[in-house]
Amino acid sequence: MHELSIATNIVEIVEEEITKANAKEATEIVLEIGSMSGVIVEALEFAMDEAIKNTRLQKANRSIVELQAEAHCTKCQNKFEVDDFFAVCPKCGSFETDIIKGKELKIKTLKLN
């Protein structure tokens, strides 16, 4: 399961930060996930519930911020919201578009105690 390996990875990163900071535990974790990151938020939340068991993250307040993906049209410079990789510019109809936002998958906030 894709989300489980992501959750395990997040736990590893946070555990490392806790050790580095000589802290006791994590108190708050905010994850930022783009709508085109390929991650299903509900599945990740479920996977996190499992992954944090018996770790120094288990008491932390967790939240996930979802980011709406955006694309940029290289022809007319228009910026618009998208939901898939084959984005067509709604203004000029061009296929020459770049995804500029929405692939994020990162720890936005981490508070340790």
Ligand SMILES: [Zn+2]
């Ligand atoms: Zn355009």
